[in-house]
Amino acid sequence: MFSEKFSPRFSDTDALGHINNTLVPIWFEGARKPVFELFVPDLDPNKWNLILANIEVAFKAQMYFGFDMEVKTFISHIGNSSFKVYQELWQQEKCCATGTATMVHFDYQAQKPTVIPEQIKQMLTAHIR
Amino acid sequence: MFSEKFSPRFSDTDALGHINNTLVPIWFEGARKPVFELFVPDLDPNKWNLILANIEVAFKAQMYFGFDMEVKTFISHIGNSSFKVYQELWQQEKCCATGTATMVHFDYQAQKPTVIPEQIKQMLTAHIR
Amino acid sequence: MFSEKFSPRFSDTDALGHINNTLVPIWFEGARKPVFELFVPDLDPNKWNLILANIEVAFKAQMYFGFDMEVKTFISHIGNSSFKVYQELWQQEKCCATGTATMVHFDYQAQKPTVIPEQIKQMLTAHIR
Amino acid sequence: MFSEKFSPRFSDTDALGHINNTLVPIWFEGARKPVFELFVPDLDPNKWNLILANIEVAFKAQMYFGFDMEVKTFISHIGNSSFKVYQELWQQEKCCATGTATMVHFDYQAQKPTVIPEQIKQMLTAHIR
Numbered sequence: 001m002f003s004e005k006f007s008p009r010f011s012d013t014d015a016l017g018h019i020n021n022t023l024v025p026i027w028f029e030g031a032r033k034p035v036f037e038l039f040v041p042d043l044d045p046n047k048w049n050l051i052l053a054n055i056e057v058a059f060k061a062q063m064y065f066g067f068d069m070e071v072k073t074f075i076s077h078i079g080n081s082s083f084k085v086y087q088e089l090w091q092q093e094k095c096c097a098t099g100t101a102t103m104v105h106f107d108y109q110a111q112k113p114t115v116i117p118e119q120i121k122q123m124l125t126a127h128i129r
Numbered sequence: 130m131f132s133e134k135f136s137p138r139f140s141d142t143d144a145l146g147h148i149n150n151t152l153v154p155i156w157f158e159g160a161r162k163p164v165f166e167l168f169v170p171d172l173d174p175n176k177w178n179l180i181l182a183n184i185e186v187a188f189k190a191q192m193y194f195g196f197d198m199e200v201k202t203f204i205s206h207i208g209n210s211s212f213k214v215y216q217e218l219w220q221q222e223k224c225c226a227t228g229t230a231t232m233v234h235f236d237y238q239a240q241k242p243t244v245i246p247e248q249i250k251q252m253l254t255a256h257i258r
Numbered sequence: 259m260f261s262e263k264f265s266p267r268f269s270d271t272d273a274l275g276h277i278n279n280t281l282v283p284i285w286f287e288g289a290r291k292p293v294f295e296l297f298v299p300d301l302d303p304n305k306w307n308l309i310l311a312n313i314e315v316a317f318k319a320q321m322y323f324g325f326d327m328e329v330k331t332f333i334s335h336i337g338n339s340s341f342k343v344y345q346e347l348w349q350q351e352k353c354c355a356t357g358t359a360t361m362v363h364f365d366y367q368a369q370k371p372t373v374i375p376e377q378i379k380q381m382l383t384a385h386i387r
Numbered sequence: 388m389f390s391e392k393f394s395p396r397f398s399d400t401d402a403l404g405h406i407n408n409t410l411v412p413i414w415f416e417g418a419r420k421p422v423f424e425l426f427v428p429d430l431d432p433n434k435w436n437l438i439l440a441n442i443e444v445a446f447k448a449q450m451y452f453g454f455d456m457e458v459k460t461f462i463s464h465i466g467n468s469s470f471k472v473y474q475e476l477w478q479q480e481k482c483c484a485t486g487t488a489t490m491v492h493f494d495y496q497a498q499k500p501t502v503i504p505e506q507i508k509q510m511l512t513a514h515i516r
Contacts, residue, residue, distance in 0.1 A: 011272060011280045014174075021154075022154050029151055030394075057184050059181050066429065066430035139288070139294070143402070158267065162265065306403055310408050312446060313442075316441040317438075
């Protein structure tokens with residue numbers, strides 16, 4: 001499991017007085033950084049080999065400015081060339097949102113999926129939930 | 130069907146040279162404005178009666194800065210107190226992303242779902258796909 | 259003068275019920291697209307030759323969700339290798355914010371400013387205010 | 388001086404491969420949170436008593452994904468009802484951007500500036516640069 005803690009910003013709120021829902025996919029992508037590093041250790045965009053296929057987010061509770069947040073990031077499925085990242089967003093000891101991102105190991109030059117190397121599969125396995 | 134056309138901004142791109150995926154949920158929420166207006170005609174946040182339960186987005190093709198975009202918005206399901214909005218994001222005659230948002234008619238005072246009024250159901254029906 | 263019209267999104271509001279101030283630099287950069295096109299006609303990032311040196315924004319009136327916005331973009335100064343873009347943000351017939359961006363014609367390879375070609379200077383002059 | 392450290396997100400980059408400039412005003416506003424707390428200790432938007440009058444940002448060096456950032460926040464001027472916040476954005480031991488925000492102690496009910504209480508002035512003074 002990877003964990004990222006941060007404080008929401010005032011600009012993350014909306015006119016309903018809560019955190020706006022569009023921040024959640026942004027925060028979830030941000031918290032996938034350690035997953036990206038398994039595939040691109042120096043995070044150089046020129047060596048990027050991942051593409052996002054789809055995301056699902058379930059909104060469970062309202063979130064507020066002024067309280068710290070934590071994103072917990074797990075691997076929930078490892079396929080041949082794709083894998084799933086399951087994430088939870090916590091605030092004040094409540095799970096406020098969950099999400100799953102399906103990512104594909106991708107060859108940008110050839111513009112097609114490629115098999116995930118065995119060594120990376122093993123590193124992903126360490127974060128399975 | 131509701132349609133919204135706009136040009137992406139340079140700040141919407143990322144280091145891979147494409148539009149960053151986190152913009153898509155933002156654009157889809159933006160294009161649900163005419164749906165919001167069926168529930169809150171003057172869009173006054175103090176009268177807001179909708180809450181987002183979940184979203185799913187499938188990314189189908191890379192999108193680029195410098196070409197116009199269109200979001201097409203349909204209603205795909207009408208339940209008792211909830212409904213689904215299905216959306217497509219088009220650029221250069223290609224459907225680049227699709228999404229479904231499940232929204233709930235919500236009483237913020239009582240903090241619980243409420244039945245969608247018959248009159249609004251009829252208006253939603255006009256946009257069924 | 260260049261003009262861009264658009265509708266703010268619900269996600270652009272903040273907990274004070276207005277448009278959040280951080281959107282204004284984003285909208286101003288978005289509305290500089292026709293200026294970018296004078297320097298990079300096909301907007302290809304690999305041919306980019308502009309860099310932003312600084313911005314100033316004055317906030318004059320609160321802006322609201324549900325009302326259309328217009329950004330008016332002018333050139334306010336043309337130097338040797340730099341120039342200034344002056345912009346106004348209007349909503350409901352009120353000028354809500356003004357801004358000036360100082361941009362530099364820049365050689366990314368050499369990492370240094372370069373003189374603005376005479377032909378581009380003439381095109382900029384057409385938008386002087 | 389207040390300090391905030393964080394990691395930029397992949398979605399903060401743009402097609403030039405750097406952090407996009409529009410993030411800087413967002414990060415600077417985020418890092419003013421401890422200043423907001425001097426005026427609104429529990430950060431409740433209903434008690435908000437600050438308004439942003441203007442911002443200036445100077446961009447000095449390119450910033451990259453994959454390296455931590457620090458925002459250093461100082462008070463640079465204390466007036467009767469307004470004050471200035473001076474901020475620096477650091478990455479890899481380089482000051483990449485500086486900014487000044489002029490904020491006004493504001494009565495939202497009456498819609499006009501009000502004098503900064505002596506007690507808050509003293510707290511601001513502790514962060515003068």
